[in-house]
Amino acid sequence: MGYPPSSSLRPSACPALSRIVAARDGGLCRIKLPGGKLHARQALAIADAADLHASGLVELTNRGNLQLRGVKAGDETPLSQRLSDAGLGPRLGAAESLDPVLAAKQAAIADDARNLLLSPTAGLDVDALHDTVPLAERILALLQSEPRVAELSPKFSVLLDGGERLAALDHPHDVWFAAMPPAARVPGEARFAVGLAGQPSAHGGDALAAVRADDIVALMRALLHTFLDLAARDENRMRDLLRSHDRHAVLAHAAAKAGIDLQRGSDIETWRRAPTDSARRFGAHAQSNAGFWHVGGQPPLGRLGTATLRGLAELASALGDGSLRLTPWQGVLMPNVGERAVPQALDGLRSLGFVLDAKAPVARLIACAGSTGCVKGMADTKADALALAEQLPAGIEAHLSGCRRSCAAAHCAPYTLLAVAPARYDLYRRRQAADSERSSPLLDGAARFGERIGIHLTIEEAVTCLREAAGVQVP
Ligand code: SF4
Known part of the structure; x- marks a missing residue:
């Protein structure tokens, strides 16, 4: 992994796994969870780390991530190391440097870049048009290995929307892809609408073009390069660049760079994203894999203590498949709960203090x-x-x-x-x-x-x- 000159790196004040930011109540450490996924054993590791190195207060964020509050002065490095050891850092693979200083720098850059939002029910949602999980893995691999991401703002973000009924579409993203029904002329070929500096909506008119699912990773890479080539030093986000550049021209430039044919036409111009139902983050809902349900709720105001986090991990291991998914509404889903265990899972969440009713104040x-x-x-x-x-x-x-x-x-x-x-x-x-x-x-x-x-x-x-x-x- 090569690096651009340090003058082109964009500084950040955002908390991250290895960048503990000072706050009034101590240090703040953010743990990014790609796709909001967290394994029970990682939840237990976070609880231990929060008790040992921080105040024990854990927050869920509106991007499906976690943060630890009250990190003790002097505990920053051991905390980051402990969390990395639990598999909560970026995956660098073969690109990781043998030099520990350079490896740490690579990890910090890759951690900043992995801002990819998926539905918390990606791969599980009965109404989805596309299972985005495998594609998300490939986009994440790109974001964690592309050398020029070091020049990106750590806030630069990507949305990959599979058309799920449970999806947060009110957050603007620098680049977004949203599953569309296949074109009539190529039935069965998965394709995605693409847009810049915004999000797909049920009102329509947001998609600039469509691309084949197989072309998304190459187009994403070309869009990163196009953005970085065109953006001035004070233009950190796609919306900044689009004040001086036409969005269609930016996308066309990237597509040409990647050698990809953009699909255009009235079906794309008039395409509207199917309505979402955010209330599905509460309670129990059947998944696309028959016989399994996801069960979800929210801790009051997105905060929980380590005892609750441990309880959640134990519940997911006992009644689900040991995995959890954090939602962009500061809540948690427990996926793959067998039908007969659903009442027990709901009771378990309730007894941990989770809110299960969308109408609760x-x-x-x-x-x-x-x-x-x-x-x-x-x-x-x-x-x-x-x-x-x-x-x-x-x-x-x-x-x-x-x-x-x-x-x-x-x-x-x-x-x-x-x-x-x-x-x-x-x-x-x-x-x-x-x-x-x-x-x-x-x-x-x-x-x-x-x-x-x-x-x-x-x-x-x-x-x-x-x-x-x-x-x-x-x-
Ligand atoms: S919005 Fe709240 S958390 Fe953010 S800077 Fe202001 S006071 Fe702090």
Whole structure:
């Protein structure tokens, strides 16, 4: 694996496996889980590492990853090593350097680059058009071995959508591929719609072209090179590049570079992604392999302790196949549970404190680390979210953000409470859902949250405002 000159490397302040970032409550270590997959034995290793080297507080992220809070000063290297030893680092294979310093650098770069989002039910979903798991392995191998990924922003991300019913499509990605029905002229040939700086949607009009599934890895590699060749130093993401370059031209350039024929036509221009159902992350649902189910839930506000993580690992080993899948909604799925074990699996999750009902108030709230964990936090968003949960009107979904960075939500929630002082929030309401989902990443500051409908509110006042906005009679 060769490296570009160091001047072309893009620095990062994001936490990673070997880059422990200082936070108010200690170091923060992020563990990327490709496809959200975590084996029970790795969950146990994480629990041990979190108890030994950190505070024992584990967070699930909105990209299906994990992070450990409160890493102790001086424990950074042993923690990273322990996690790597548990198989939680990138897989470099034959490309890994024998020089330990260079090998560590390679691992850090590869870790940053492996931002590939799949449905948590990839390969299991009864409604999927394509099993994306084998293709995802090949894209990950590319991202972990391509020398020029060292020049990419660690936030550069890719979505591979198999058409699953359970899929998070509200996160914008630099590059996305989404399974489409085969073309009428080549029945049986798997193909994917492709888009840049966004996501597929049920509204349509997002796909630039389609490609054969077999061409995706080569096109992805060419897109990385095209982006890096064209982007100025301050253009870190595809959306930055597309301010000065036509998206069709960027894609055509990459396709020509890879020697790939792009498919175009009215069926692609009018293609709409089938609707998703995010409520399927809760409870039990039959899988495509008959007789097996996935069972899922969320820990309140995406946080759990090491005892819960161990309990989860034991449950997955006893009732499933020992694997877990983290969801982009800060929750967990236990796949491959035999039909007869489903009630026991649901009871087990419930007894571990997981929320299993999409309508539960705490299932409709997300909150960032807030002032107890982050120096930028203006309020204790986690505690305030729990207070809000006690009175949250039915049907309302809200996001509490300690500052404008909006770490807990890559999308624009229907309602955002933006902290402005301890226990005080400005309340925003999302504009037209379809428009805001597409435009929010391009808007700056609070404008991305929508229209401000309340200023400097206490949680009680926010509840009143939310009730009025939802048309609920204020008692
Ligand atoms: S949104 Fe702001 S306060 Fe919350 S975790 Fe991110 S930087 Fe910290």
